[in-house]
Amino acid sequence: MKRNIPLLITAFSGLVLILAYFIPMTQSWGEVAAIWFDILASIAFILGGGNLIKLHARKMALRQAGWAYSAITLLAFALTLFIGLSKIGVSPNLQFPDMAWSGHYRESGAPFWWIYEYAFKPLTATTFSMLAFYIASAAFRAFRAKNLEAILLLGTAFIILLGRTFAGIILTSWLPDSLAGLRIENLTVEIMRVVNTAGSRAIMIGIALGVASTSLKVLLGVDRSYLGSGEE
Amino acid sequence: MYTFLKNLDRRWIFLLMFLAVAIPILFELQFPEHPTGLAQAVFDEIEALQPGDPVLLAFDYDPASEGELGPMATTFTYHCAKKGLKMYFMALWPVGAQMIDDNIAKVIKADFPELEYGKDYVNLGYKSGYEGVIKVIVTNLRGLYTTDSYGTSIDSIPMMEGVTDIRQMKLLVNVSAGYPGTTEWVQYAITPFSKDLRMVAGCTGITAPLLYPYIPNQLPGLLGAIKGAAEYEQLVMDAYGGEKVDQKYMKARQRMGPQLIAHLLIIGLIIVANILFFMEKRKGVVR
Amino acid sequence: MAHAYTPGLKVTEGAILRRRRVLPIAGEVLVEAGARVGARDVVAETFMPGDVTPVNLANLLALPPADVPACMLKQEGDWVEAGEILAQTKGFWGFFKSEATAKVSGRLEAVSSVTGQVMLRGNPLPVRVLAFIPGNIIEVIPGEGCVVETEAVFVQGIFGIGGEAFGPICMACSSPDQTLEAEAITPEMRGAVVVGGGRMTLAAIRAAKEVGVSALISGGIDDLDLQGFLGYDLGVAITGSERMGLTLVITEGFGDIAMAKRTFALLGKYAGREASVTGATQIRAGVMRPEIVIAMDPDVERSVPETARQDGLLEIDTTVRMIRDPYFGQIGKVHALPAEPTVLASGSKARVVEVVLETGETVTVPRANIELIEE
Amino acid sequence: MANMISRERLRRRLPALWYGTWLLRTVFVFVFIAAGAAVVAAPPPAPTGLTAKDHGWDKGTAVDLVWEYPGEAALDGGFFLISYAMDLEDDFRIAGQTLGYETVYTVNGLTPGVDYYFKVVAVNSALEESEAVVSEPVAGRLQWVDGSRIWFLITVMIFCGSVVYFIRHARKGRPLKVRKIAGLEAVDEAVGRATEMGRSVIFVPGIQDMNDIQTIAGINVLSRVAQIAAENSASLEVPTTRSLVMTTARETVQSAFLRAGRPEAYDENKINYITDEQFGYVAYLQGQMVREKPAACFYMGAFFAEALILAETGNSVGAIQVAGTAMPAQLPFFVASCDYTLIGEEFFAASAYLTGSPEELGSLKGQDVGKVLVAIGIVLGVVFATLASITGPEGLNLESYHFFQGFVDYLQGTVLH
Amino acid sequence: MDLDKINVILATDCGSTTTKAILIEKVDGQFRQTYRGEAPTTVEEPFADVTIGVVNAVTEIGELAGRRLVDEQGRIIRPASDGEGCDIYISTSSAGGGLQMMVAGVIKQMTAESAKRAALGAGAIVMDVIAANDPRKPHQQIQRIRELRPDMILVSGGVDGGTTTHVVQIAELIAPAKPRPRFGNEYKMPVIYAGNRDARPLIEKTFDESVDLKIVDNLRPVLEQENLGPARDMIHDVFLEHVMAHAPGYDKLITWTDAPIMPTPGAVGNILQAIADRDGINAVGVDIGGATTDVFSVFNGTFNRTVSANLGMSYSISNVCAEATMERVLKWVHLPMEDRELRNRVKNKMIRPTTIPQSLEALVFEQAVAREALRLAYKQHKEFATTLKGVQQQRTVGDTFSQRMSGLTIVDNMAMDLLVASGGVLSHAPRMAQTVAMLMDAFEPEGVTYLAKDSIFMMPHLGVLAQVHPDAAMEVFERDCLIYLGTCVAAKGVSKPGKPCFKYRLHGSGLDEAGEIRFGELKLIPFGPGQEAELELEPARGFDLGAGSGKRVQSKARGGTVGIVLDGRGRPLVLPEDPAQCRTLMGDWVKVLGLYADSDQ
Known part of the structure; x- marks a missing residue:
């Protein structure tokens, strides 16, 4: 039973979405299904938050290694949630000036905005920018002209890297207009447009078929791994 | 030297990368841009619109990718505002709403104080549900959106009157850093309604190659990363910037400096690594 | 090099058999020297330490292993019933409390603080040794077992399947070369040791199993039939532990081959008598062959005295059997014993023997390819 | 009356449409002027016999128009201008135009079930308009099947059919073979390494939710990883970025432990939701990796910028890493930093490969049929497009050009719509 | 001395x-x-x-x-x-069945495999491998340990600083099982611990007084490296101290000898390793017996040994036929034979293991079985003799489409220089050419390979001697132990019959021959023992003789009792599906090599 009901739900909603695509009459059913999904997706946030609290509370309770991190996480979570929900420091909406909570939680200058602007934003941006460092070290380690494929890849990489900057323009600007196609910035565009697109399309077709057949398996109940079951 | 490089601690590379990025920023290195076809196409798409045409600006990125996508979002907003288009902002990323707020504050409120919220632009904010949102709003906007980002009922927003679905938009402008993003917009909005909708997009460098296959039928124009942003910025500023361009509209071009040096550094590193590799090969370490 | 041929299998009417019946591990001997035992009497018994079931409490309670001993509700040495709570975590202000129950009953033998496992040892398992042959206990090996001696008709088979079995001899074939077919198996043969003639067919084996025959003895068997019965192709001739519900013994070999006349006659003579049969075969160093033992009742009869002939001597006129193709299974008398090695058809050189077959034909075969049989 | 109101309301609601009409008109006027060399002639005669009919096999948004033209056989250099309105008094919206020799047109973008009037005007090369002919009111009807998607439906049916066929085929016990995938073979090795080293195994199921097929494929691999971890009694951690993924991963891991015969070793506290925020998640993982130094890391799912950050960190702590993703952009990063990488389709084939079940293998085979279909389509398209460009508009044989080009158009316009 | x-x-x-x-x-x-x-x-x-x-x-x-x-x-x-x-x-x-051991490790493919390698290398038969990732349930494993009666147990697991839990878990399986040694009820089971250094005190605690625990260095200090020496030496010590001492008469024998008594296979491995080290060659040795087949190999200095317990020519002959399938066996037979009859013959050989083939037909069949037994044993050997598993790979972008795995076999037929055969069916074949044919068909050597046989199986003696007097051992090995059969030259690659395979030129020692071998062709050039000739080879495109596809090779051919065999049958050696076709083909090969009397003119 625990297995069959989700399978039925999956098969049913999958079927509805397919029908909705081909049968104009049923188009609105598809919309309903999609809206249901949106609702579910929103509920997932609560599930996530609950687990977050449980995970870190447990860590603290058992005094596991690094439980202090958990304490900080929980504190930050609670603080942000409280500030955001209670709209501290938010001025009321102009339409409803009498209602203290009618303002928007993201109002600039308010504490929540402040958290976002001065804690969240720099932190995520910092993490993202670490990519640059890792690209450099990975390139140093892994880009070896070991075989023909690697050499081709290296050559392309150089062209693209240069073509994406002013260096490429300077390096080949001496080429006459009749050879303009060989200028690095134009080569870059051509590589992206022709070579990359051809390759990407092939991969995308393969992936699309893979997606389609996996979806079909899910619909037919052949692939139940998403239910966490190998066998009953 | 050989042994030092052979067992090079990655922290040295990190240091070099830091310098490669920091120095151009400090010295404000800047280079002219030569716009390529795709940036031109994006520019042309927006240019072709008439004042008052509705445009959907979907900002699907987050602070992490703000460095890469912020400048083009800013330029898009600026361009649309200059053209007098009606702007409908929305986001599929939770923090996308902040990105919209940022741009409204930075561009519209600062440089176009005459534009009125609700009449000339509206922020529909974030909706959860990934591509599901697109699927719905492409045929039924009001099924999902009852208020704008600030909780105002959309029935009381003048420019929302008569807007039932996003097929009424003259153009979709999408700035995306991943999923859900341009791919989903193309797949769920443009492809099924190719007769009704057009779209241009800006994306991170990493997702750009994936979007090329959609060019030009599903996606007439595309801005790839900071380079694309810089080219577009150049185009927009050449056309509308006037004599003195504000610093905030030069961000993309400013960021091309560090990019140049960083790219050169990476090329250098690869070359050094390969010299080492061939030295090893000659020594017979690697078979 | 006097033994460069295979000594024959024993087929004798009057043998003094001694069988060591010992436990695999030390235990208690239940009989005394001089006692008379029946074939199915238990002569020695012991208890193997019970099965050990490890229970990983660290996993069950989601605890670091080192914390497990502190959570134990049972101590080492305690008897735990299945379903009893073994250990319980202390929890945290009453939250996150969990407990682990035992899945099996057993004595808590050890608690490990490294792996978080506890060992539950179940009840000891009895191991019993039967006398196998009826007879007298002539020696008791303290703690291990005993030696049983009896006078008996003793027949060694070449190959068997299955363990020890008992039952009255029952002849199913009328001649040693008659193939044992399914029709020959009757319901009255339930629990009997059924003797066939030549080859036993798969249908006969199946019928015998159906009827509940205790053991089936015949001259030969087809490899494919054996495979059909076992369900797999036997790779190595080490048998005895199969649980097929039926013990099979073949006396001569694989293929369409008649039982030796003497064997057939001997078994026929004792039809109706209780026999002990084992199919256990081990063809390796320390050879074991299947056996059929029909014990004499010392009070009633004397066994036929064993012929004084010394076994193991290859002489002119000795009856031998060819045990390798191309003459496999044929019986003849030694005609000559050339001393010098001879080149065989295969090209190799070996010491040979010339044999006159029952058909009168004289053939030369390698000495390795004959076995002596007692006629 | 009711009709009128609804129309009225509709019109109010559709300022965008109005703008659209306005724009189109402007453009057309622009085009007219640009057409330049105007030859002065008499206004052309009006088209006659205009009939409007609901366009079949659609969702009711199109109407077919057919009319006759009494003037010269073709309107030389001119065109017909088609427009429509809900009410005769309303402004007619321009729907489009046809070249002078075409007297059929399909109007799109209508509201189903609403009556429209259609108007056709002939315009000559001097941009002189004829009298208009107006049709009877006609409404588009919502149909059962969307005809424009019929080819897509057929393709889907063939594809699904072949998947189902091969699944059945395989269930009957016909053997199907899969190529050896090093990355999946290496799962044992990676988990083994973690066990021997007494370190943990980290499995990252991508940063997308369960609705992404890649996440599902990742969960398939997780099932295997978890089983081996259970067999090895290795510690497996699954940090997730979505709570639904966490729930699914828990179910999967639990049943994998059950399958391995070690259900008691399952600890759901090792499978956690961290945060939806991409880089918050990355920060958590990086910290975890640097502190705990896992000996095996699996990255199976949809990845974006975090791919390289994670993989490089894992590489620096000496873990065996196996990645699998269908994100082409992240593949090079994974290849450079991981021991094994499952590329795109390999990743989707993982579940078939790992279970070896006939259903899964059959569906792989069905996928191959899909590929054949695509290949046939590509070859046909390329061949015909090439032929069309050879025979060319100015080329050898106009008739065959029309045939080829027609095919290409049909392929592009209808089949691939 | x-x-x-x-x-x-x-x-x-x-x-x-x-x-x-x-x-x-x-x-x-x-x-x-x-x-x-x-x-x-x-x-x-x-x-x-x-x-x-x-x-x-x-x-x-x-x-x-x-x-x-x-x-x-x-x-x-x-x-x-x-x-x-x-x-x-x-x-x-x-x-008494040699040295029988049980080994244990954490992961079957990693430390447990290293432990197995150590045990096999020391000359033991490995009865069972216990590992943490064993599919058997713990209580089943305990049951198994109780049933087995090994001479000693080798416990390994965890790298140094690695897992302790799993190692102790293994110990916790062995300790309550209270394993009993094969000999002597009163003495304690020797257990050698060669695992994670950190777990030593815990191991000592887990095993109580009932076993005799010896601790040596970890045999896998890190996953990237194996250190089998200490464990192997300890196995030898324990073998002498415990096992030998409890076998009847060995206490006396030990006092007689001037060097420690070694298990026979260990000694064979020793001499092979010594010879490979001295000459810098890669060598493979095989000893096919009645019940088991041992394969030894030394590739790039790494020694490996496997025992295929159920592949042999008498006791296990039936098993060979079952594992290889009769169909496959009969492919090597050039005479018509009947399946049912053969099956019974095989079983009869199994139950009467001492008989010898008398007819030519029987010999042909037995040698066909031998080919399969050797082939299967070699296959097992290849699967076991691998690089270490669990090693982190360093990838570069060039590897995207060729992701090689670790744990690949190190056995490389192309690199094999010497193949030594011993065991009844190989050394006592009536014609030397038969031995050559069996070796070539079963092992499929590639490139230039010298074939030899152990004349009277004295490799064990020489193996021990090498410990005391290496020079003497080497000298005797070269002169009296090995009988060179000849040289096999075989090209790797497959083509269509009749297409060119390789060109050859031989000169020296009175030989000057050149010619071309076509695909599917086999050629024998008689060349006596002790002679050597220069060999120039030029493979056709798609064929490899050691230098790469189509590249010339210069080498030396060694004479022997058979001569030089030029093999153009391709590698891998593919036999036709159709039995009749296969039989004709075999007939041709038999004729070329003069294998049996029926093919002699």
């Missing part, structure tokens, strides 16, 4: 059925094997004293050599004096 003063060496190998003795003497300044003797082994009742068999065998040599080796008290006379005694006496032993 002064090696220069050693002139007479006596060596025995106490096998499970016979004890073989050889005498090595210095003749004209060179060591030669001069005499050999044989006697039944006397470990079991009624003698129960191994030395009786040893003395019998030695006495036989003494009589043959006219040299008194055993004194009145039945002891071996040492040192040698004129016409009496020997300088060194050494021995190996595999009596």
Whole structure:
């Protein structure tokens, strides 16, 4: 039973979405299904938050290694949630000036905005920018002209890297207009447009078929791994 | 030297990368841009619109990718505002709403104080549900959106009157850093309604190659990363910037400096690594 | 090099058999020297330490292993019933409390603080040794077992399947070369040791199993039939532990081959008598062959005295059997014993023997390819 | 009356449409002027016999128009201008135009079930308009099947059919073979390494939710990883970025432990939701990796910028890493930093490969049929497009050009719509 | 001991059925094997004293050599004096089934495999492998440990600083099982611990007094590296101390020998390794017996040994046919044979293992079975002799589409220089060419490979001797132990029959021949023992003779009792599906090599 009901739900909603695509009459059913999904997706946030609290509370309770991190996480979570929900420091909406909570939680200058602007934003941006460092070290380690494929890849990489900057323009600007196609910035565009697109399309077709057949398996109940079951 | 490089601690590379990025920023290195076809196409798409045409600006990125996508979002907003288009902002990323707020504050409120919220632009904010949102709003906007980002009922927003679905938009402008993003917009909005909708997009460098296959039928124009942003910025500023361009509209071009040096550094590193590799090969370490 | 041929299998009417019946591990001997035992009497018994079931409490309670001993509700040495709570975590202000129950009953033998496992040892398992042959206990090996001696008709088979079995001899074939077919198996043969003639067919084996025959003895068997019965192709001739519900013994070999006349006659003579049969075969160093033992009742009869002939001597006129193709299974008398090695058809050189077959034909075969049989 | 109101309301609601009409008109006027060399002639005669009919096999948004033209056989250099309105008094919206020799047109973008009037005007090369002919009111009807998607439906049916066929085929016990995938073979090795080293195994199921097929494929691999971890009694951690993924991963891991015969070793506290925020998640993982130094890391799912950050960190702590993703952009990063990488389709084939079940293998085979279909389509398209460009508009044989080009158009316009 | 003063060496190998003795003497300044003797082994009742068999065998040599080796008290006379005694006496032993071990590790493919390698390398038979990732449930494993009665247990697991939990878990399986040793009910089971250093105190605590625990260095200190030496040495020590001491008569024998008694297969491995080290070659050795087949290999200095317990020519012949399938066996047969009849013959050989083939047909069939037994044993060997598993790979972008795995076999037929055969069916084949054909068909050597056989199976003796007097061992190995059969030249690659495969040119030692081998063709060039010729080879495109596809190779061909075989049948060697076609093909090959009397003109 625990297995069959989700399978039925999956098969049913999958079927509805397919029908909705081909049968104009049923188009609105598809919309309903999609809206249901949106609702579910929103509920997932609560599930996530609950687990977050449980995970870190447990860590603290058992005094596991690094439980202090958990304490900080929980504190930050609670603080942000409280500030955001209670709209501290938010001025009321102009339409409803009498209602203290009618303002928007993201109002600039308010504490929540402040958290976002001065804690969240720099932190995520910092993490993202670490990519640059890792690209450099990975390139140093892994880009070896070991075989023909690697050499081709290296050559392309150089062209693209240069073509994406002013260096490429300077390096080949001496080429006459009749050879303009060989200028690095134009080569870059051509590589992206022709070579990359051809390759990407092939991969995308393969992936699309893979997606389609996996979806079909899910619909037919052949692939139940998403239910966490190998066998009953 | 050989042994030092052979067992090079990655922290040295990190240091070099830091310098490669920091120095151009400090010295404000800047280079002219030569716009390529795709940036031109994006520019042309927006240019072709008439004042008052509705445009959907979907900002699907987050602070992490703000460095890469912020400048083009800013330029898009600026361009649309200059053209007098009606702007409908929305986001599929939770923090996308902040990105919209940022741009409204930075561009519209600062440089176009005459534009009125609700009449000339509206922020529909974030909706959860990934591509599901697109699927719905492409045929039924009001099924999902009852208020704008600030909780105002959309029935009381003048420019929302008569807007039932996003097929009424003259153009979709999408700035995306991943999923859900341009791919989903193309797949769920443009492809099924190719007769009704057009779209241009800006994306991170990493997702750009994936979007090329959609060019030009599903996606007439595309801005790839900071380079694309810089080219577009150049185009927009050449056309509308006037004599003195504000610093905030030069961000993309400013960021091309560090990019140049960083790219050169990476090329250098690869070359050094390969010299080492061939030295090893000659020594017979690697078979 | 006097033994460069295979000594024959024993087929004798009057043998003094001694069988060591010992436990695999030390235990208690239940009989005394001089006692008379029946074939199915238990002569020695012991208890193997019970099965050990490890229970990983660290996993069950989601605890670091080192914390497990502190959570134990049972101590080492305690008897735990299945379903009893073994250990319980202390929890945290009453939250996150969990407990682990035992899945099996057993004595808590050890608690490990490294792996978080506890060992539950179940009840000891009895191991019993039967006398196998009826007879007298002539020696008791303290703690291990005993030696049983009896006078008996003793027949060694070449190959068997299955363990020890008992039952009255029952002849199913009328001649040693008659193939044992399914029709020959009757319901009255339930629990009997059924003797066939030549080859036993798969249908006969199946019928015998159906009827509940205790053991089936015949001259030969087809490899494919054996495979059909076992369900797999036997790779190595080490048998005895199969649980097929039926013990099979073949006396001569694989293929369409008649039982030796003497064997057939001997078994026929004792039809109706209780026999002990084992199919256990081990063809390796320390050879074991299947056996059929029909014990004499010392009070009633004397066994036929064993012929004084010394076994193991290859002489002119000795009856031998060819045990390798191309003459496999044929019986003849030694005609000559050339001393010098001879080149065989295969090209190799070996010491040979010339044999006159029952058909009168004289053939030369390698000495390795004959076995002596007692006629 | 009711009709009128609804129309009225509709019109109010559709300022965008109005703008659209306005724009189109402007453009057309622009085009007219640009057409330049105007030859002065008499206004052309009006088209006659205009009939409007609901366009079949659609969702009711199109109407077919057919009319006759009494003037010269073709309107030389001119065109017909088609427009429509809900009410005769309303402004007619321009729907489009046809070249002078075409007297059929399909109007799109209508509201189903609403009556429209259609108007056709002939315009000559001097941009002189004829009298208009107006049709009877006609409404588009919502149909059962969307005809424009019929080819897509057929393709889907063939594809699904072949998947189902091969699944059945395989269930009957016909053997199907899969190529050896090093990355999946290496799962044992990676988990083994973690066990021997007494370190943990980290499995990252991508940063997308369960609705992404890649996440599902990742969960398939997780099932295997978890089983081996259970067999090895290795510690497996699954940090997730979505709570639904966490729930699914828990179910999967639990049943994998059950399958391995070690259900008691399952600890759901090792499978956690961290945060939806991409880089918050990355920060958590990086910290975890640097502190705990896992000996095996699996990255199976949809990845974006975090791919390289994670993989490089894992590489620096000496873990065996196996990645699998269908994100082409992240593949090079994974290849450079991981021991094994499952590329795109390999990743989707993982579940078939790992279970070896006939259903899964059959569906792989069905996928191959899909590929054949695509290949046939590509070859046909390329061949015909090439032929069309050879025979060319100015080329050898106009008739065959029309045939080829027609095919290409049909392929592009209808089949691939 | 002064090696220069050693002139007479006596060596025995106490096998499970016979004890073989050889005498090595210095003749004209060179060591030669001069005499050999044989006697039944006397470990079991009624003698129960191994030395009786040893003395019998030695006495036989003494009589043959006219040299008194055993004194009145039945002891071996040492040192040698004129016409009496020997300088060194050494021995190996595999009596009573050899050294039987159980090994344990954490992961079957990692530390447990290393432990298995250590045990096999030391000459043991591995009865079972216990691992943490064993599919058997813990209580089943415990049951298994209780059923087995190994001579000793080797426990490994965890790298240094790695897992302790799993190692202790393994110990917690073994300790309550209370394993009993095979010999002697009263003595304690020796357990060698060669795992994670950090777990030592815990291991000591887990195993109580009931076992005799020895601790040596971790055999896998890190996953990237194996350190088998200490464990192997400890196995030898324990073998002597415990196992030997409890076998009847061995206590005496130990005092007689001048070097520790080694398990027979360990000694064979030793000599092969020594020869490969000295000459810098890759060598493979095989010993096919009645019940088991041992394969030894040394590739790039790494020694590996496997025992295929159920692949043999008599006791296990039925198993070979079952594993290989009769169909496959019959592919090697050029005579028509009937399936049902053969099956029964196979089983009859199994139950009467001492018989020998009398008819040609029987010999052909037996050699066909031998090919399959060898092929399967070699396959198992290849699967076992691998690079280490669990090693982090360093990838570069060039590897995107060729992700090689670790744990690949190190056995490379192309790199194999020497293939040594021993065991009844190989060494006692009526014609040497048959041995060559069996080796070539079963092992499929590639490139240029020397084929040899062990004349009288003296590799074990020489293996021990190599420990004491390496030079003597090498000399005898070269001169008397190995009988060179010839050289096999085979190209790797597959093509269509009749297409060119490779061109060859041979010159030297009175030989000057050139020609071309076509695909599917086999050619024998007689070339006597002790001769050497220059060999120039030019493979066709798509064929490899060692230098890469289509690249020229310069090498040396060695003569032997058979000669030089040029093999254009392709590698891998593919036999036709159709049995009739296959039989014709075999008939052709039989004719070319002159394998059997029926093909002689």
